[in-house]
Amino acid sequence: MNPDSMLREVKVEDAVGMVLAHDLTQIIPGQFKGRLFHKGHVITEQDIPSLLNIGKEHIYIMELQQGYLHEDEAAGRMARAVCGNHIVLSSPHEGKVTLKSEIHGLAYIHKPFIDEVNRLGEIAMATVKSDTVVQPGQALVGTRVIPLIVEESKIATVERLAAEYGGGGQALVSVKPFRSLKVGLITTGSEVFKGRIQDKFGPVVRNKVAAFGSEVIEQRLVSDDMKRIVEEIHYFKDAGCELILVTGGMSVDPDDRTPGAIKASGAEIVSYGTPMLPGSMLMMAYLDGIPIMGLPGCVMHDPYTSFDVLLPRVCAGEVILREDIVAMGYGGMQGC
Numbered sequence: 001m002n003p004d005s006m007l008r009e010v011k012v013e014d015a016v017g018m019v020l021a022h023d024l025t026q027i028i029p030g031q032f033k034g035r036l037f038h039k040g041h042v043i044t045e046q047d048i049p050s051l052l053n054i055g056k057e058h059i060y061i062m063e064l065q066q067g068y069l070h071e072d073e074a075a076g077r078m079a080r081a082v083c084g085n086h087i088v089l090s091s092p093h094e095g096k097v098t099l100k101s102e103i104h105g106l107a108y109i110h111k112p113f114i115d116e117v118n119r120l121g122e123i124a125m126a127t128v129k130s131d132t133v134v135q136p137g138q139a140l141v142g143t144r145v146i147p148l149i150v151e152e153s154k155i156a157t158v159e160r161l162a163a164e165y166g167g168g169g170q171a172l173v174s175v176k177p178f179r180s181l182k183v184g185l186i187t188t189g190s191e192v193f194k195g196r197i198q199d200k201f202g203p204v205v206r207n208k209v210a211a212f213g214s215e216v217i218e219q220r221l222v223s224d225d226m227k228r229i230v231e232e233i234h235y236f237k238d239a240g241c242e243l244i245l246v247t248g249g250m251s252v253d254p255d256d257r258t259p260g261a262i263k264a265s266g267a268e269i270v271s272y273g274t275p276m277l278p279g280s281m282l283m284m285a286y287l288d289g290i291p292i293m294g295l296p297g298c299v300m301h302d303p304y305t306s307f308d309v310l311l312p313r314v315c316a317g318e319v320i321l322r323e324d325i326v327a328m329g330y331g332g333m334q335g336c
């Protein structure tokens with residue numbers, strides 16, 4: 001059956017007493033965008049000028065047949081098919097259902113599934129990117145079908161794909177909460193250690209870490225001495241730190257000892273260097289499963305560096321792999 005045959009066009013002047021088949025939107029640029037009339041609204045004589053003002057000279061009267069879905073129901077079914085932990089669904093609004101985060105956390109979106117669904121046609125599933133930090137109430141995903149009436153089989157296909165892609169029990173859209181990590185901070189640099197200049201790394205790192213609910217339990221200053229830096233890494237490991245950050249000395253000068261010290265501590269190096277600017281000199285490593293990050297000078301003064309991309313992921317309990325670092329290059333030119 002042609003879905004158009006389920007829709008009858010009626011002139012608004014003849015539509016008094018009839019029921020609206022979908023939400024009607026008004027847009028006044030700079031002032032208002034939203035629903036002027038709800039689906040299910042019974043049209044009155046007084047509504048006619050308002051309808052004409054938003055360009056509606058006709059409305060649809062709908063007689064939905066077996067095997068077809070209204071846009072609101074289709075959007076709701078798609079949203080329920082992908083919804084995972086810490087997500088709440090909005091009620092349908094202008095044919096769209098929104099998945100919102102319940103918590104401050106890290107968004108997870110299964111990109112191959114989203115691409116597959118959007119390839120089907122007549123469907124729009126718009127998401128934030130995976131690993132976006134989201135606030136409570138923030139929208140992660142909007143689901144909508146393009147026509148007013150869609151074949152039920154198309155939505156069943158979305159549900160089947162969701163079951164296939166999410167087969168391992170992992171939802172296709174979810175939010176990971178941040179863990180509260182004990183963080184050890186080692187600040188290298190003889191000029192800071194000897195008091196020639198005041199430390200500016202500590203406050204910045206404390207604030208960034210606190211933003212994800214973790215805490216720098218202690219900061220220790222060391223000179224540019226590899227043996228001393230290694231000792232401090234082991235000190236924080238023995239103190240039970242779940243993340244160790246080493247600042248400064250990450251570049252190419254003879255006094256830049258930090259990469260060598262992280263290596264000499266026995267840590268496995270995931271990557272020395274990150275394809276992102278600012279933050280290209282960052283090192284990611286693990287010592288017996290404890291993440292160690294070498295932070296270059298730019299973290300002190302640039303508001304968004306490779307550290308700001310990786311820190312939330314580490315705080316959400318993700319293990320950073322070489323491929324994750326590789327993937328940061330595309331889109332990683334943030335200005336430096």
Ligand SMILES: Nc1nc2c(c(=O)[nH]1)N[C@H]1C(S)=C(S)[C@@H](COP(=O)(O)OP(=O)(O)OC[C@H]3O[C@@H](n4cnc5c(N)ncnc54)[C@H](O)[C@@H]3O)O[C@H]1N2
Pocket residue numbers: 187188189191192197198199200201202247248249250251252253256279280281295296297298299
């Ligand atoms: N020829 C090259 N030059 C630079 C490279 C490079 O690859 N080749 N990399 C650049 C990048 S990227 C960065 S970032 C910077 C600095 O990296 P470092 O981590 O080695 O930083 P430092 O040399 O230790 O210090 C730079 C600067 O910042 C001051 N500093 C360091 N720590 C503190 C602190 N805790 N409080 C206050 N100020 C601090 C330090 O005194 C220096 O003035 O290198 C680029 N250059």
Ligand code: MOO
Pocket residue numbers: 276277278279280281282296297298299305336
């Ligand atoms: O580690 Mo650097 O930012 O690329 O300045």
